[in-house]
Amino acid sequence: MAANTKTSRKAARYAVPVAVAGVAAATVAMVPAFANAGNPDLPKVTAQQLIEKVAASETEQLSGTAKISTDLGLPKLATGLLGGGGVAGGSADPQDKIAQLANGTHTFRVAADGPDRQKLTFLDGKDEYTLVHNGADVWGYDSKSNEAFHEKEPQGADKGREHKTGDRVGSPQQLAQDIIKQAGPTTDISVGDTAQVAGRNAYQLVLKPKQSGSTVGSVQIAVDAENGVPLRVQLLSSQGGKPIVDAGFTQVSFAKPAADTFTFTPPKGAKVTEGSDAKGKGQGHDKEFKALESFPGFDALTGGAGDKGEVTPLGEGWATVARIDTGAGKNLKELENDKDAPKEAKQFLNSLGEKVTGKFGEGRILSTRLVNALITDDGKVYVGAVTKDQLVKTADAAK
CATH class of the missing domain: 2.50.20.10 (Lipoprotein localisation LolA/LolB/LppX)
Known part of the structure; x- marks a missing residue:
């Protein structure tokens, strides 16, 4: 999820979930x-x-x-x-x-x-x-x-x-x-x-x-x-x-x-x-951001994050959450209200799931059985192999 490769590796050392989440992708190559x-x-x-x-x-x-x-x-x-x-x-x-x-x-x-x-x-x-x-x-x-x-x-x-x-x-x-x-x-x-x-x-x-x-x-x-x-x-x-x-x-x-x-x-x-x-074909950004930036309407959301992203590990072990400051140029609320935003972007936004609020502000949670990600209106992303409640709790504690 990080745009800074060196920082991403540092964050990975804090968490078993990083290795475990790797099972979902890395085992496919094992x-x-x-x-x-x-x-x-x-x-x-x-x-x-x-x-x-x-x-x-x-x-x-x-x-x-x-x-x-x-x-x-x-x-x-x-x-x-x-x-x-x-x-x-x-x-x-x-x-x-x-x-x-x-x-x-x-x-x-x-x-x-x-x-x-x-x-x-x-x-x-x-x-x-x-x-x-x-x-x-x-x-x-x-x-x-x-x-x-x-x-x-x-x-x-x-x-x-x-x-x-x-x-x-x-x-x-x-x-x-x-x-x-x-x-x-x-x-x-x-x-x-x-x-x-x-x-x-x-x-x-x-x-x-x-x-x-x-x-x-x-x-x-x-x-x-x-x-x-x-x-x-x-x-x-x-x-x-x-x-x-x-x-x-x-x-x-x-x-x-x-x-x-x-x-x-x-x-x-x-x-x-x-x-x-x-x-040489567009790999200047980490592939995690590249995937989001390539989706219609989300290039502004990431702000062309590239090397701007900064990752901070929160917690430890299986409860570790990575906070990613994307340097976003446009927040979720602006994208949601943008009449000119591509319909694909709004469809994806709606697929992110429920809106949540807390001490961190407002945002949406992308939920899977393994990894949950909270994308806040102020351009931060909290992600980890933790439940939605734990994710919000961690985001609140980080404020």
Whole structure:
């Protein structure tokens, strides 16, 4: 949500919800799992022992089929913008596919051979979207549009740096370890019931917020009882119902994939876009603001936020809320009363949901099952994986 990348990263360090919210988008670029029926009888383990088992896992080779189902409870208009169908069609840039994967159910094939070679193929009927990481090269290919995206890591690039392109095809181990690492003292960690996942016996590591006010009920990570590989990640709502995110293997093998699995050559006639070219097309703003600015009538609301945005973390742990000062040129009330504003902008404004008031002033709340955002009339945004009541309470306390 921030327009200042450095400040955004600083804010992220304060909150488990940042990692958990990442499950809704980041797991789409990971390799987690679905459970089968049955609870195997396994030796008892403590949560600490299970965490150590995940951390000590050296399994880096696998292949199989997985599914991800995401139900964020987005407004109907926002769901339409994301696209409830498949990921094929349009740009082949991997970043452009993430939002589409944050809605609905998707099936994909996966293969991995260490940290430098991974392949994901998202299936959408007869159309496919393929993402390949092979050494310094990352390829994305959309069969429907016959477009390819290519990005090459600079020679000698820092393998540990944040947000490198190769991380888009990261491992399930990394996802689980990131969540566990950021859990901290505000999280209760325990071992739940055993399970069978893709025919393999698994323990379940359960992370629950100790604090009230979070939209997250728990995060459940199914861990292979034999090799410690996380096989499934489920994000459950504090309000109950089906999981917000349920991602995981339906079939898995830990044999070494064939070397040519990770070889990719663009098909004849495919349009190829280099990563450096894509970065030159309007990526001066953070993509969070870019999405809002690109919507008719909202460019004035963000004030061309770009680098003006300033993020302040409020609270801690699962109850963390980020306050974003957008530097807006026009507030919500002005937009609502603007007769010349595009009808699409007003439709989106109405989809934001209920109007709220408090010590912070007036605003509207965009509500989903995971993240709630309060957009105030004075150009501030409060956002977090917290309930609407908790969000308003935090905004009031910040005045």
